[in-house]
Amino acid sequence: MKKALATGANKGIGFEIAKQLGNNGYFVLVGARNVQRGKAAVERLLASGLAADQVELLPLDIANATSRKQARDVIQAKHADLSLLVNNAGAAGDMKPALETSAAEIQSLLDVNLFGTFEFTKLMVPILEANNGRIADITGPFEAALQFSPAAYSISKVALNASILNLAANFENKKMALEIFGIFPGGVTTDLNDNRKSSFMKSAEQAGKEITALLLDKEKHNGEILTTNKKVIGQLQRLN
Numbered sequence: 542m543k544k545a546l547a548t549g550a551n552k553g554i555g556f557e558i559a560k561q562l563g564n565n566g567y568f569v570l571v572g573a574r575n576v577q578r579g580k581a582a583v584e585r586l587l588a589s590g591l592a593a594d595q596v597e598l599l600p601l602d603i604a605n606a607t608s609r610k611q612a613r614d615v616i617q618a619k620h621a622d623l624s625l626l627v628n629n630a631g632a633a634g635d636m637k638p639a640l641e642t643s644a645a646e647i648q649s650l651l652d653v654n655l656f657g658t659f660e661f662t663k664l665m666v667p668i669l670e671a672n673n674g675r676i677a678d679i680t681g682p683f684e685a686a687l688q689f690s691p692a693a694y695s696i697s698k699v700a701l702n703a704s705i706l707n708l709a710a711n712f713e714n715k716k717m718a719l720e721i722f723g724i725f726p727g728g729v730t731t732d733l734n735d736n737r738k739s740s741f742m743k744s745a746e747q748a749g750k751e752i753t754a755l756l757l758d759k760e761k762h763n764g765e766i767l768t769t770n771k772k773v774i775g776q777l778q779r780l781n
Contacts, residue, residue: 542595544623546616548572548603548661549630551582554679554726557749558627558756563591565757570620572601572612572630603630603657613664624672625756626665628658629679636691647693654697659704662721670719677756678705680723680766683775702766702775709764709777720763724752725774 545562549555551573559569563586571586573579579598586596599615602608616623632653634646662676669676681698705723712719726748743751751769755762764777 542566542568543625544568544570544620545625545627546570546572546599546623546665547627547629548601549574551575551578553745554748554752555627555629556582556585557745558629558752559596560586560589560591561749561753562625562627562756563595565753567625568595568597568620570597570599570616570623572599572603574600574602574608574630576600601630601661603628603661604653605657606660609657609661609664612661613668616665616668621668622672623665623668624674626662626669626674626676627679627752627756628662628676630658631679631697632694634691634693636694638690639692642692647696650693650697651700654694655700655704658701659708662708666717666719670717673718675719675756675762676708676721677752678721678723679752680705680725682725683766705766706764706775706777713763713777720761722762722764723766723775724755725766725768726752727768 545567547555547559547569550559550571559571563569571579571582573582579600583596583598587593599612601612632650634650658678678701680701681695683699683702685695702723705721708721712721727743755769765773766775767773
């Protein structure tokens with residue numbers, strides 16, 4: 542049975558990704574900062590039909606260095622055959638426009654959405670490379686939108702995209718058996734945006750299904766930032 546870790550999987554998009562991966566035959570590690578919420582998520586996954594030997598809680602606070610290392614150590618000891626990492630954990634902040642946002646608020650989101658994700662990814666590289674693995678980061682577009690531009694969140698995701706492309710270049714230059722790419726799910730109704738709904742928003746369940754289909758498509762995506770319908774909105778430049 543193939544193994545995957547979805548971070549921030551106790552709710553929202555992460556939970557739906559974990560469920561869909563399980564439905565596709567994966568053993569799923571449910572990464573969660575809050576242990577009680579993580580346990581509740583595991584119970585919900587079991588109630589949805591996943592088998593008891595198919596799901597396991599992994600306590601993980603992506604912004605905490607000790608927690609990141611402890612999670613890596615658990616995986617190394619018990620799940621060294623892990624081949625898929627879905628970096629979904631993130632923070633949204635107050636979703637305020639630029640002139641209402643402080644540098645401290647931007648730093649707070651960078652600590653989670655960029656630095657925490659980047660450092661955990663690096664810790665996981667040896668395990669994933671040994672299994673010809675892939676890494677997918679749930680991210681956002683490079684551009685701000687006139688109608689909705691939460692500055693700190695947007696800046697953190699643009700920075701995350703840059704880290705994805707730089708890691709992809711590193712993997713390719715070193716000819717590593719590993720790939721990394723970003724997935725932009727579009728507008729999704731979750732508690733990160735106070736369950737905002739509109740004609741262009743999709744449910745977390747729909748987003749989870751679309752993301753999982755992309756995760757399991759068996760195509761090469763190293764160095765790409767994609768929408769769930771495979772439109773490339775950013776990519777690694779390969780100069781001749």
